[in-house]
Amino acid sequence: MGCSTLLLAAVVSTAGGLVFGYELGIISGALLQLKAEFHLSCVQQEALVSALLVGALLASVVGGCLIDRQGRRKSIVLSNLLILAGSLVLLVSSYYALVVGRILVGFAMCISSMSCCIFVSEMVAPDRRGFLVTLHETGITVGVLAAYIINYFLSACGGGWRWMFGLAVVPTLLQLVSVRFLPSSAEEPDGDRETDDSRVEAESVRFNAMFQSKDNMRTRTAIGLGLVLFQQLTGQPNVLFYASTIFHSVGFQSDAAAALASVGLGSVKVIVTLTSMASSDRVGRRPLLIGGCSLMALSLIAIGVLSGHPAADAKRPCDSEDFGVNGTARPHSSPGNGSHMFPTNDTPGGDGRHLQPLDTPLAPSPSDRGAVANWAILVCMMAVVGAYSVGFGPMTWLLLSEIFPAAIRGRAFAFTNCFNWAAHLLVTFTFLNFIDSIGVSGTFLLYGSASLAAAGFFYFLLPETKGKTLEEIDRELRSKRFFHSDKPCCCFLGCRDSSHQYQRIQYQVGTEDRLH
Known part of the structure; x- marks a missing residue:
């Protein structure tokens, strides 16, 4: 490129x-x-x-x-x-x-x-x-x-x-x-080109193969x-x-x-x-x-x-007071009018201070705690x-x-x-x-x-895929090996674990690696 x-x-x-x-x-x-x-x-x-x-x-x-x-x-x-x-x-x-x-x-x-x-x-x-x-x-x-x-x-x-x-x-x-x-087409980049056989095999894959x-x-x-x-x-x-x-x-x-x-x-x-x-x-x-x-x-x-x-935690998004765009609190014009905003710490039960103006710096709470x-x-x-x-x-x-x-x-x-x-x-x-x-x-x-x-x-x-071509990642995932382990992936998702299969997979992968 x-x-x-x-x-x-x-x-x-x-x-x-x-x-x-x-x-x-x-x-x-x-x-x-x-x-x-x-x-x-x-x-x-x-x-x-x-x-x-x-x-x-x-x-x-x-x-x-x-x-x-x-x-x-x-x-x-x-x-x-x-x-x-x-x-x-x-x-x-x-x-x-x-x-x-x-x-x-x-x-x-x-x-x-x-x-x-x-x-x-x-x-x-x-x-x-x-x-x-x-x-x-x-x-x-x-x-x-x-x-x-x-x-x-x-x-x-x-x-x-x-x-x-x-x-x-x-x-x-x-x-x-x-x-x-x-x-218009980027499917065949240099260094990551699929072989004809692998392309034919890939084209035979259908959507239900994902499962x-x-x-x-x-x-x-x-x-x-x-x-x-x-x-x-x-x-x-x-x-x-x-x-x-x-x-x-x-x-x-x-x-x-x-x-x-x-x-x-x-x-x-x-x-x-x-x-x-x-x-x-x-x-x-x-x-x-x-x-x-x-x-x-x-x-x-x-x-x-x-x-x-x-x-x-006492302030909820559907409480009964809200803010205007200028940051001042305003009561609802009528109950249930659908306007729901947050009250401030100056509501009843607070320390009684007034709302701070818009140009006040970030002010999380009137109390130090x-x-x-x-x-x-x-x-x-x-x-x-x-x-x-x-x-x-x-x-x-x-x-x-x-x-x-x-x-x-x-x-x-x-x-x-x-x-x-x-x-x-x-x-x-x-x-x-x-x-x-x-x-x-x-x-x-x-x-x-x-x-x-x-x-x-x-x-x-999760496998590790860094430094691998897309073809290498696909080949190693087909062989059911996890990249972060020297052992094949044998898990509840469909890999059958047996010593015979383990040896066969290792032999196949080793052969493929030498050929590639």
Whole structure:
């Protein structure tokens, strides 16, 4: 691959991530304005946030066939056009138009994400694959940070949510222009070319083969599902979507203060992702993912413990007072009008102080004890975001682009992505009511438990793929060997353990290695 093509591939991957991350993060601040302007209930807020995920879920159902039949490049171009159309719909001052626009954008960004990861993984050499594919995740983190920064600057601007949604066209146009200069087919990169025999065999693979023990496909599918399900069940999507809402809940009182705290999260996410990107081909996928899950577990459990103090955990997203866009509290005009926001520590039972003005620096709580706890929660939230950016963020999509055979890679990617977005939708749509039922503390303790389970799952089942060509990864997975062990993979997912089979596998693999 020439330097110019490599650069364009990097731009396409990064720009796709920018759009993805921007659309994920921008709703965090826009929601604070939208719920005040449209008087949204908790269910309406969750529906608006989750509309993006509904579109992504629909795309994951049909996207695999689209990518495999029409090609990666055409799929990226289609996603760009859909995002531009969806961004126009989002400018309409109607709640239902916002929902439709978010569904359309979610559909497009899911197609773009799948296409970019597969496109780049098939184009580059093995020693660059980790770097180039994780560029997509880097773009996501930069997009999230950009969204939080824009949220902060437009937090006190009436109708600023239109600008928040509309600015997504900038990275979209960048990707649209860049991808047109790349080759239309990237399935046969130098140094990673399949033989005629292996291609014929791969083309005979059908979608239902993902659930069979032949070629260790059942294990591959289990790994893929574990990657996408655990990354959602650990609650990371809600940290992005509801960052400002969470900070309001634990005591950051104005919209600007909550948005500025979110900028801190986005900054940490970018810095750590850049570090992970440089380490994926050197340290390996397995250590980064398991280590990230472990740190997430510790940080989430710490948040659960710290947020149990009365000043924070007493504030629920469906309480009876809310904030205007200028950060001042206002009562409901009538009971049940659907406008639900957070009260401050100045409600009855507090210390009686007045609300602080908008230009007040980050002020978690009027009490010293509450302030210390809230700043500690902020630090732990940064640790969660950082741990996710080391592990799940880049490693999920990198591993998914590596572990499946070429002939069904698009469909397998879409199948696992379908579960990804379904879990994402479930976790996001229930978040506010979850907090309203069991509080911030109980919610984050559940997320911490899921992170512990994820670390154990990947410790026992996850292979190491660094430095391998896609053909080598496929061959070794077919032989049922885990890359982090000298023994074959003999597990409950279909590998039959016997000394005869062990010797036969070792002989076959040794012969293949000598031939290649």
